[in-house]
Amino acid sequence: MAAAVSIQGLTKKYLDVWNKAEIVAVDHLNLEVQEGEIFGFLGRNGAGKTTTIKMLLGLIFPTEGAATVLGKPLGDIEAKSQVSYLPEEAYFYETMTGWDILDFYARLFRISEPDRSRRVQKALEDVYLDPKAWRRPLRGYSKGMRQRIGIAQALINDPKLLFLDEPTSGLDPIARAELRDVIGNVGKQGKTVFLSSHQLSDVELLCDRVSIIHNGKLLALGRITDLTAGEQVEIHAEGITNGAVDKIRGLVPEVLQTDGRLRIPAAEPGKVASVIDLVRGAKGTVTAIIPHRRSLEDVFVQTVRKAGGDVSVADLKGGEE
Amino acid sequence: MVTMAIAKQTLEDMLRRKILLILLIVAVGMIALGPSVGFLSPRESSVVLKSLGLAVILIAGLLITILAGIQVIPTEIERRTIYTVLSKPVQRFEFVLGKFLGGLATVFVMIAAMGIVFLGVIYWQQHNLPREMVTGVAMTFFQMMLLGAMAIFFSTFATPVVNFFLTFAIFMVGNMSSVTESLTSNKNPATKLLATVLHYILPNFGNFNIQNKLIHPEQTLSNPSVFIFQNIVYAIIYSAILLLLAILVFDRREV
Numbered sequence: 001m002a003a004a005v006s007i008q009g010l011t012k013k014y015l016d017v018w019n020k021a022e023i024v025a026v027d028h029l030n031l032e033v034q035e036g037e038i039f040g041f042l043g044r045n046g047a048g049k050t051t052t053i054k055m056l057l058g059l060i061f062p063t064e065g066a067a068t069v070l071g072k073p074l075g076d077i078e079a080k081s082q083v084s085y086l087p088e089e090a091y092f093y094e095t096m097t098g099w100d101i102l103d104f105y106a107r108l109f110r111i112s113e114p115d116r117s118r119r120v121q122k123a124l125e126d127v128y129l130d131p132k133a134w135r136r137p138l139r140g141y142s143k144g145m146r147q148r149i150g151i152a153q154a155l156i157n158d159p160k161l162l163f164l165d166e167p168t169s170g171l172d173p174i175a176r177a178e179l180r181d182v183i184g185n186v187g188k189q190g191k192t193v194f195l196s197s198h199q200l201s202d203v204e205l206l207c208d209r210v211s212i213i214h215n216g217k218l219l220a221l222g223r224i225t226d227l228t229a230g231e232q233v234e235i236h237a238e239g240i241t242n243g244a245v246d247k248i249r250g251l252v253p254e255v256l257q258t259d260g261r262l263r264i265p266a267a268e269p270g271k272v273a274s275v276i277d278l279v280r281g282a283k284g285t286v287t288a289i290i291p292h293r294r295s296l297e298d299v300f301v302q303t304v305r306k307a308g309g310d311v312s313v314a315d316l317k318g319g320e321e
Numbered sequence: 322m323v324t325m326a327i328a329k330q331t332l333e334d335m336l337r338r339k340i341l342l343i344l345l346i347v348a349v350g351m352i353a354l355g356p357s358v359g360f361l362s363p364r365e366s367s368v369v370l371k372s373l374g375l376a377v378i379l380i381a382g383l384l385i386t387i388l389a390g391i392q393v394i395p396t397e398i399e400r401r402t403i404y405t406v407l408s409k410p411v412q413r414f415e416f417v418l419g420k421f422l423g424g425l426a427t428v429f430v431m432i433a434a435m436g437i438v439f440l441g442v443i444y445w446q447q448h449n450l451p452r453e454m455v456t457g458v459a460m461t462f463f464q465m466m467l468l469g470a471m472a473i474f475f476s477t478f479a480t481p482v483v484n485f486f487l488t489f490a491i492f493m494v495g496n497m498s499s500v501t502e503s504l505t506s507n508k509n510p511a512t513k514l515l516a517t518v519l520h521y522i523l524p525n526f527g528n529f530n531i532q533n534k535l536i537h538p539e540q541t542l543s544n545p546s547v548f549i550f551q552n553i554v555y556a557i558i559y560s561a562i563l564l565l566l567a568i569l570v571f572d573r574r575e576v
Contacts, residue, residue, distance in 0.1 A: 054404075057404075057407075057408040058407070058408075059404060059407055059408065059575070059576050060575040060576070061573075061575060077410045077412065078410075080408065080409060080410040080411075081409075081410040083408070084408075084409075085404065085405065085408040086405075087401060087404040087405065089401070090401065090404070090405060091400045091401045091402055092402060092405070093330065093334060093402060095333070095334065095337045096330075096333070104326060104330050105405065105409065107322060107323065107326035108323055108326060108327075108406065108409040108410070108411050109409060109410060110322055110323065110410070153405060157409075163408075
């Protein structure tokens with residue numbers, strides 16, 4: 001399978017004029033996204049996700065390194081005709097109607113009539129926008145409706161590759177689920193989706209592979225099933241002495257003790273038997289053994305923290321990059 | 322197709338800008354009230370009407386052109402609408418040309434609206450339609466085309482505020498071509514150098530101001546057709562050079 005996006009040593013540096021310092025937004029990034037996959041591009045606010053996408057689209061220029069999109073160099077017009085982009089918090093021409101704005105974008109792809117009208121109608125139907133809103137100006141649209149227009153403009157050219165930057169950010173749960181369906185359907189049509197998102201639950205449901213970047217550097221890359229592999233076990237125990245707790249803590253430092261009960265989260269499977277032996281040796285009772293699968297959020301938080309980053313709630317809920 | 326699509330979108334967007342519409346309404350109102358001002362000077366009422374009308378069209382056209390020209394590209398960047406345009410198969414030169422043509426069409430529509438009212442008022446007052454007045458309105462449009470190209474050029478690298486003052490200052494200096502020309506023979510070498518640079522590099526907006534010659538029949542142009550044709554060609558060539566420079570700058574601009 002050919003690479004839809006291939007990035008080699010891509011670097012973007014900015015000069016902070018006031019502090020006379022160099023800011024490295026993207027640092028020698030290497031990445032390949034295969035044709036037909038839904039690829040998750042994860043990172044904290046300011047990690048360099050949007051900068052990378054903007055370089056891939058020719059909106060800004062790399063300081064070092066190279067990349068190809070659909071086998072063509074960055075900014076290539078032929079490649080752009082098969083690519084689409086939904087920016088984070090996309091703004092559209094407020095006074096135009098939903099139909100007119102899609103007609104305008106279709107013209108930018110040099111799509112002539114009657115094909116243009118047919119595509120506009122199909123794109124609006126594909127994103128489930130109420131037909132009553134098609135001929136209304138965008139200034140009267142809700143955030144969810146605007147985001148549908150954003151996705152629709154990204155589908156108007158029947159692209160091979162879609163760059164979606166936080167497509168479900170700020171939407172209510174119903175709108176989020178519907179847009180997730182739209183993205184999933186796009187993936188089923190064999191299109192490549194490069195999805196940058198903070199909504200890790202969406203990413204987990206939609207993506208085949210993900211990458212995690214932090215301070216412009218690639219920290220993790222792989223299939224979600226591989227990255228989240230390895231179960232965790234939570235052991236609940238009661239009636240054990242403080243001395244035994246200290247021994248267990250020596251084995252698993254994350255022990256929590258409340259009301260004489262013991263919770264031992266994140267224990268590695270190999271240590272479970274040893275912890276149970278220690279509980280029994282201290283005349284305690286094991287009340288529950290609960291297995292947990294690692295979530296993508298666990299992987300994300302652990303990976304970023306390991307690299308020295310602090311993960312806030314905002315990083316996991318979305319926000320401006 | 323792409324350039325014209327961008328131009329059409331820009332025109333439609335500009336025609337909905339309240340500030341431009343307010344300027345147009347005020348200008349049209351002033352032109353329509355022109356005959357009442359003529360009563361202040363009954364013997365010269367025709368001259369006052371023509372002078373006032375052309376002056377209002379020039380000032381309103383100037384403000385509309387500068388406001389449209391300085392906003393047309395920065396607004397796209399500020400609103401981030403440019404991302405969804407330039408990420409499509411749109412060459413940057415197509416974007417700059419489309420924005421210029423859309424802005425120019427806006428200025429044309431506005432000047433045409435003022436011109437129609439102006440000519441209508443003259444016809445109502447004098448029962449004839451002097452051809453020179455049509456020429457005067459047309460020359461204002463070509464003057465604004467050149468000014469608009471200048472505003473677009475500055476907008477590719479300057480902020481709207483800086484652009485406003487730069488474009489306005491150049492318009493003022495460019496209107497004083499006779500002054501800068503006389504200073505080119507100044508004895509002070511610094512003044513002479515500055516005046517020479519300003520006179521030959523900045524566009525000569527003064528050449529478009531033929532109102533006096535049009536209004537006062539005694540001030541005749543030796544060969545009006547050639548003079549007007551030369552000025553139109555000058556405006557087109559100078560605008561083309563400015564647009565070329567704007568494209569070169571914008572081609573490397575990060576958005």
